Amino acid sequence: xxxxxxxxxxxxxxxxxxxxxxxxxxxxxxxxxxxxxxxxxxxxxxxxxxxxxxxxxxxxxxxxxxxxxxxxxxxxxxxxxxxxxxxxxxxxxxxxxxxxxxxxxxxxxxxxxxxxxxxxxxxxxxxxxxxxxxxxxxxxxxxxxxxxxxxxxxxxxxxxxxxxxxxxxxxxxxxxxxxxxxxxxxxxxxxxxxxxxxxxxxxxxxx
Numbered sequence: 371x372x373x374x375x376x377x378x379x380x381x382x383x384x385x386x387x388x389x390x391x392x393x394x395x396x397x398x399x400x401x402x403x404x405x406x407x408x409x410x411x412x413x414x415x416x417x418x419x420x421x422x423x424x425x426x427x428x429x430x431x432x433x434x435x436x437x438x439x440x441x442x443x444x445x446x447x448x449x450x451x452x453x454x455x456x457x458x459x460x461x462x463x464x465x466x467x468x469x470x471x472x473x474x475x476x477x478x479x480x481x482x483x484x485x486x487x488x489x490x491x492x493x494x495x496x497x498x499x500x501x502x503x504x505x506x507x508x509x510x511x512x513x514x515x516x517x518x519x520x521x522x523x524x525x526x527x528x529x530x531x532x533x534x535x536x537x538x539x540x541x542x543x544x545x546x547x548x549x550x551x552x553x554x555x556x557x558x559x560x561x562x563x564x565x566x567x568x569x570x571x572x573x574x575x576x577x
Contacts, residue, residue, distance in 0.1 A: 393463055395430060400468025403461055406453060416475040420528035427474035427576060429517040433466035439546045446544075474576035477526030481569035489570025492563050502558045505567060508551070513574035520548075525574035532568035540564070 404413070411417045415426030425433060439445040441454045441462070454462070479486070494511075496504035505524070509515050513525030524532065538544035539556035547553055556564065 393460075395434070395460075395463035395465070395467025397464070397468040397471045400464035400466070403457075403465055404468060407465070410449065411469075415469040415472045417528070420530040421534070422528075423531045424474055424527055425469045426472035428470060428523050429515060429520065430463075430466040430470035431517065431520050432515070432522045433469055434462055435520060436546075437462040437466065445546045474523070474526050476576065477528070477572035477574065479529055479569045479572045481529070481566070485566045486570050486573065488563065489566035489568070492559075492567045493570055497559070497563065500558045500560075502563070503555050505571075509571075513571055513576075523576070524571045526576035527571055529565075529569040529572040532571055533565055536564040536568060537561075 407415075410419070410422045411425055416424050436445065437454050437457065438459070440447065440450045441457065443451070457465070481489075492502065493505045496502045508519070508521040509524050513523060515521045515523040535544060536552075536556045536559065539547065539552040540559065542553060542557075545553065559567075
């Protein structure tokens, strides 16, 4: 069953990708539009505050989808929704192209070895008894994601941000995941597992 869910999710992602990649973005124009983004994400998309995501080097189709979801109200954030309100579709494509062209900085963690070992176990093996699918199936062995299916890069992301997103998915507070993929996985995870896998993903090489 878990295998069928992953296959179905990948199929859905491929279909979604076709529309998200329909028009190219202009990274140079995107950079010129990025000034308001710098306060939270820094000039190159490598945020200094662990509560705000690193967006440097993420796939442009994924970044574009998130901006579109914020504008449509399918994803909610007190700072992001007002920021995208005045952007048109081409603005969002250009911003996504710019940040996708940037290089993500290495991640950091203060987690102990036991926590990281649990995170690695969940990332590569899931938790069969609770029906938690392995993260590697969608995000890849190095956390690079799957651009063709619009599955995001998670390598070197701030652990605090990843944990917050898993918690939101678990509670249904974030619901812009195609086919409820992340909500289905996160809702079966314990708090300990979510924290451990978030810290483990922070240690993965973003290059």
